[in-house]
Amino acid sequence: MKLYDTPLAPNPRRVRWFMAEKGINDVEVVTLNLIKGEHKTPDYLAKAGLANVPALELDDGSTITESVAICRYLESRYPEPNLFGRTPEETALIEMWMRRAEMLVATPFMMCVRHTHPALAALETQDPAIAEYNKQAGIRALKVLDRRLSESEWLATERLTIADIVAFVGIDFGRLIKLSPPEELTHVGRWAQAMRERPAAKAGMPAPQPA
């Protein structure tokens, strides 16, 4: 299998993180430079069907896109540790928190960065009003996560799941524009520190540059 990837982007990072949690190391990683448009070549578009990473090319030549769909596929192939749920109840709760994390927090954070960071002007017609709207929406929704994390160590269940990965990777992308959760959200702060300390947090991330 081949994973089409790019180091700083959040959606491919979900998959790298997921693979690291499971100890999957037999997937070839192909790095594309989005700023140079390497995800827009006819060859890549023929494989992926759209100009987005990540994409997972299977050994039979077919391709799966959408980070969460790729993770679901990998979960079936590499079931342990379980990150999508074991029982009907748990699976539904994980899906619920994963979708809340994605729609309410990760997408607004990603949109804010996309419409703010100068390097991303290569990919987006940036609009400060869209950046601000998404920033406010993402920060507001963090309160929902904070309430949940005041009663639970992890977002969906008593162990880390795909919901935590989706939420944290989206929030952490905010670092590119110094957007981070407000300090008064102490439960989010505690959980984010636990996420940062996981070995998987470093999977495929560039080494920090000296200040």
Ligand SMILES: N[C@@H](CCC(=O)N[C@@H](CS)C(=O)NCC(=O)O)C(=O)O
């Ligand atoms: N819903 C998709 C989103 C994929 C996506 O938006 N990927 C971004 C990188 S994080 C991308 O490829 N952007 C290319 C572009 O905007 O031209 C997923 O979860 O995989």
